[in-house]
Amino acid sequence: MAFTRATGKHRAPSRLTRRSAQVAGIAALATTGVIGGVSSPALAADSEALTAGSTGLTQAVAIDSTLADQIAAQAKAQQHQADLAAKAEAKAEAEAKARAKAEAEAKRKAEARAKEAREAEARAARAAERARLNAFHLPVAGSQVTTGYKSGGALWSSGSHSGVDFRAASGSSVVAVGAGTVVEAGWGGAYGNNIVLRMADGTYTQYGHLSSMGVSVGQSVTSGQQIGLSGSTGNSTGPHLHFEARTTPEYGSDMDPVAYLRAHGVQV
Structure with missing residues (x-):
């Protein structure tokens, strides 16, 4: 009996057709990810190796980790440099403040020393002025006594000399022996002017x-100030200066004029 091949929809697929369908199915499963769950272990391992190797994920993770470490190290170094710079700036600021404080203190001390020096100079000047005012002088500079105190003779009404005579050419400068006030200035009889x-x-x-x-009553004079010029007015035998030291302004209260001047530091 002869066999004939069925035709139409009941026809069985050929071997080639079935193989193509299997391949197509596997490809579809691989695309959807189902192959990982239903395929054989060997096929799944091959698929994973293929997937990992073809995507480069391991390499990307390694690169990312290295870059992050580099960035962290760089940030740490930058922070360290910033900390060092901040410390250096703080140190410089502290040193600047210390220098400014030291300079201010030095300036204050210098000003205090200058002030003290000025005050000392002023005190010395006042002391020198007081010494000058309190110092005594010869009534005629560089002169000598020609007639001593209490010398006797007919020239004096009392019989003795109530003062001393200093050698002085007419017109010589006569000065106050010390500081004082004029209580008399004018004609004095035997004393002349x-x-x-x-x-x-x-x-x-x-x-x-x-x-x-050169002075008038009531005028203050300083030590060594010129008050007049020497001459020979009154009861006089020639130009000279008659000088007396008294306890009162009146005649008869005389005291030794040489001792008086020496008591005030004048060499006579």
Whole structure:
């Protein structure tokens, strides 16, 4: 009996057709990811190796990890440098403040020393002025006594000399032996033109036979100030200066004029 091949929809697929269908099915499963769950272990392992090798995921993860470490290290180094810079800046600022403080202190001390020096100079000047005012001088600079105190003779009404005579050419400068106030300035009889001063210590000095007078009553004079010029007015035998030291402004209260001047530091 002869066999015939069925035709139409009941025809069985050929071997080639079935093989193609299997391949197509496997491809579809691989595309959807089902092959990982239903395929054989060997096929799944091959698929994983293929997938990992073809996508490069392991390499990307390694690169990302290295880059992150590099960035972290760089950030740490930058932070370290920033900390060092901040410390250096703080140190420089502290040193600058210390220098400014030291300079201010040095300036303050220098100003204090300068002020102290000025004050000392002013005190010295005042002391020198007081010494000058309190110092005593010869009534005629560089002169000498020609007639001593209490010398006797007919020239004096009392019989003795109530003062001393200093050698002085006519017109020589006559000065106050010390600081005082003028209590008399004018004609004094036998004394001629005369000046009487009340001294700072309460004593009195008298200057007679003057050719001219340069002060007036009530005027204050300083030690060594010129008060007149020597002459030979009044009861006089020639130009000279008659000088007396008194306890009062009146005649008769005289005391030794040489001892008086020496007591005030004048060499006579």
